[in-house]
Amino acid sequence: MNQLNNPTAQAVDNVLIYIFGFSLLLLLGITVVTIYFVVKYRRSKCPEPTSQVEGSWLLETIWTVLPIIIVMTMFWYGWSNYVGLREIPADAMEVKATARMWSWQFEYPDGRKETKLYVPVNKPVKVLLYSTDVLHSFFVPAFRIKRDTVPNMESYVWFQAPETGSYDIFCAEYCGVGHADMTTSVEVLSEEDYAQWASSATVSADPRGLIVLNEQGCIGCHSLDGTENIGPSLFELAGNPREIEKDGKTIEIIIDEAYLQRAIRDPDAEITKGFDPMMPAYDEEAINNEDLQAVVDYLLGKVAEEEPDGDRLMVENGCIGCHSLDGSESIAPTFKGIGQREVTIERDGQSVTIKVDAEYLRRALLDPNAEIVKGFAPMMPAADYLSAEEIDAIIKRLLQE
C-alpha cells in the first residue's frame, strides 16, 4: 500500500473507490432508514400498525431499475479498467517468473536467474508466469496485480513502477505448508543502478575471452554462432581446416593457437578465402598478451567451464525453501550436517539406515520419492532438469556440510 501512483494500481483503485463509495452510501441509507423506522414505530408508541400496505409495484419497479443502472456502471467501469491490466505497453521488458513450492525464480532474457525481481524505474515490465508444481499466484499489492501460475500454462501480468524502492511479492494461491513464507520482492532500481546491476551480471557470468571479444567490438564483424557476417564466424574454430590466401597463394591450414594469434596481431598477412582484408591489427597495446591468450583459449573452447556454484543453485532452485541450512525444523530434513549424517530411510516398504554419501544424495536428487527419510512425506519434486555438472556441484556442496 506504499505507492499508488503507478498505472495498474490507479486502474484498480479508481474502481475500488467508486464501488466502495457507492456501497457506503447505500449501507448508510439502509441503516439510517431502518433505525428511523424501528425507533419511530416502536411498539410502546405504536401498539398497532397504522398501515396494512402489502406492497407497491411502483416502488418495486424503482428499486429494481435503479440498482440495475448503478451496478451496470460498476460492471462496466470494472471491466474497462481490467482491460488496462491486460494490455501491455509496447516497450515493456520481459522477465520470466517461475513459482514452485515455496519460492520464486526470476529469469532474465540473458539467462540470469535471481530470487528477487530487479527492474528499472519507469519501465513497463511484463512478467511471464509459470509454475513447476501446483497452483501459486503472483501478487504485488503495491501494483494491485495478481495472477495464478498454473503448471503447463503461461500467463502474465505487467506493471510499471514510477519510484524506486522495494515492493512485496506474495503467493496468493494456497500451495501447502510453505505458502505464507513464499514471499519475495520487486526491487525497483534507478536507471543507473539497474544498468550497473545488469552489467555486473555480464562481468561475473562470462569468461574473460568473451568479454574481450565484446569490449574490442570483434563481435560486430565476427559472429559467435556461425552466421555469415563481414568477417568469418568464430563458431567452432578449433581443429577445423581453412583456406587462406597468403602471399598471393591459396593454402589450407588447420586452425590452431598460433594461427589465431597471428590472425589477431597481423590480420592482413593471411586472409580467409572469400573475405576482404579490412580487419585492423590488434597490437599489444590494444590487447595484452594475457587477454590475447584468453581470447584464443575461448575461441578454441579451452576455457574450463566454470564449475557451477552449489550454494547459488540451491537458492535458485528453491531447495532451501524446504531444507533449512541452520538446522531448524522444517517440512524436509535440514541440510545442516548432512554430509556427516546417518539417515533412516524407507525404501520399498523397509526401513534402512545408511551413511549419507554422494551416491545417496544423487539418488535423492534425481528420484527423491524412492527413498524417503523417516518421518517426512514424499513430496519433493525430482531435480532431473539440472545438468550433470549442476547435480555434481550441489552434491559436492552438501557433502561439505
Added chain:
Amino acid sequence: MTNEPLKYTGFYSESPRPGILGWLLSTDHKRIGIMYLVCIVTMFLVAMCLGLALRLELIAPGPTIMGPQTYNATFTVHGIIMIFLFIIPSIPAAFGNLVLPIQIGARDVSFPKLNLLSWYCYIIGGILAVISIFAGGGAPDTGWTFYVPFSTQTTTNVNLAVTGALMLGFSSMLTGINFVTTIHRLRAEGMGWGRLPMFVWTLYSTAWIQILATPMLGITLILIVLERVFGAGLFDAARGGDPILYQHLFWIYSHPAVYIMILPGMGVISEIIPTFSRKPLFGYWAMAFSSLAIAFAGSLVWAHHMYASGMSDFAILVFSFLTFIVAIPSAIKVFNWVSTLYKGSIQLAPPMLHALAFIFNFAIGGLGGLALGAAASDIHLHDTTFVVGHFHYTMFGGTGFAFFAALHYWLPKFTGRMYNHKIAVISWGLVFVGFNVTYMAMQAVGVQGMPRRYYDYLPEFMPLNVVSTVGSWVLAIGLVMMFVNLWNGIRRGHPVGKNPWGSATLEWTIPSPPPMENFGEEDPIVTKGPYDYKGVVADEY
C-alpha cells in the same frame, strides 16, 4: 424462570418406539429435525473453537500457538465442518424439517423414510470428516476448496474428507427432493401458492438448487479420488488434463451452494420481520420471485471465483456481468424488508434483533461482493483476507444470524419453553459487536494486501489482525452466553402457549411442543394469508 422439571409432551412423548430407538428410527419430521439440530449445533461449536484458534494464531506474526501444517489443517477442517456440516444443512435440514410440513398444513414430508436416510447420510459424512482429522496421514490440508493439483499430491487424508463431503452431498440432495415434492403435493386445503409463507418459498428455491447443483459436487469429488488413487490425469496438464477445469467443476456446485446457504436464512428473516412489525410482508410476490431469481441467476455466476486463475478475458467479461445481475434480487429483498417496518408496530424481541442484525451484516456482505464482482477491483482483492471477511459477512453475518434468529424464534415452539430475554439481548449485542469487529478488521487488512491462508504475515498487517482477534473473543463470549441461555431456557424456562410472538403462520396454531400428528383429527383448512395479523393475539408467557 421456573424450577419445574422439563416435561416431555407432544412429539417428545408420543412415539411408536420407546427410548433412543424412538429417535434413531423415527421417520417423524420433527424428531429428525431435532436430531439434525443437535448435530448441527455441536458441529458449529466444534468449528467455532477451530476458528478461534486460527484467530489466536494470527494475533502476531510468526508461529504463535501452532506451526504452518497445523494451521493449514485447522483452516481446512474449520471450513469443511462449517460449510458441509453446519451452514448447508443448518436452516433447511434442521428448521426446514421442523417447520416446513406444519407451515403448509401437512402431517409429515412426502418421503419420511428418505428423510431419515438423509439424516444417516449426514451422520456418516460427519463421522468420515471427523475420522479424517485424526487418522494416520494427518488432517486434510487442502482448504475446503480441494484445489488441484495440490489436493492430488498432498499425503494427508484428503480421500476420507472427500468421501465425507460426498455423503453430505447425498444428504442434501435427498432433503431437496423431499421438500420439492412435499411443497407440491402436501399443501393443505386453501394453502395456495400465494399463501405459502416466505420461508417455504425460499426452501423451495433452495431445494431446486440442491437437486440440480449438488450432483456436480458429487462428480467433482469422485474425480479427485480417481485422480489421487488411479492417477487418472484429468486435471494434470502434462497428460492432457486441465487444473482450471477442476475449478469450474468445483464452483459450478459451490457457488450455487452459497445460495443454498443464504436463501433459507432470507426466508427466516421474512417470517420474523412481519411478525414483530405486525404487518404483512411488503411485496410478497417480489419476495417470492426474487428467491427463484437468486436460485436461477446464482447458478450462472460460478466463474467469478476465477478472475485471476488464468481463465480467458472474455469469460471474465461474461461472468462479471452475470454476477452483477444476481445482486439485483438480493437488493430487492433488503428494500422489501425495510419497507415492511414502515408504519408497523415494532417489537425488539430477541428474534427481531437478530433479524435486523442480519439485514445490516448481509448488506455489508452483499455490497462487498460488488467490489469482488467487478473485474479490476477483484484482481487486487481476490485471495486476500477481504474475501474471507466478505464470505463471513454473508455466511455468518447472514446465514449464521438467521440461524440464531430461527433458534430464538422457533425453539419455544418446539420445546414449549421460553429463554431469558434480558440475557438473550445482551448476548445478541456481544455477538453483533464482536462479529463486526472481527470481520471488518479482516476485510480491511485484506484491502491492505494480506493474502488469505497465511499463518504468518508481515509486521505491517499486525494492528488490524490484533483488532480482529480481540473481536473474535467478544464474539465467542457472546455465543457461549447465547447458547447457555437457550439451553437453560429449554431446561427451566417458562412454559409458553401456542403463539408467544403473535405470528400468523400455521405452526403457531398448534400446541407447543406440537403433537406427533401436528394437527388434530381433521386436516387444517387455510382461510387467510401467512401475514394476516388481524385478530391474532400473542399468548402471555
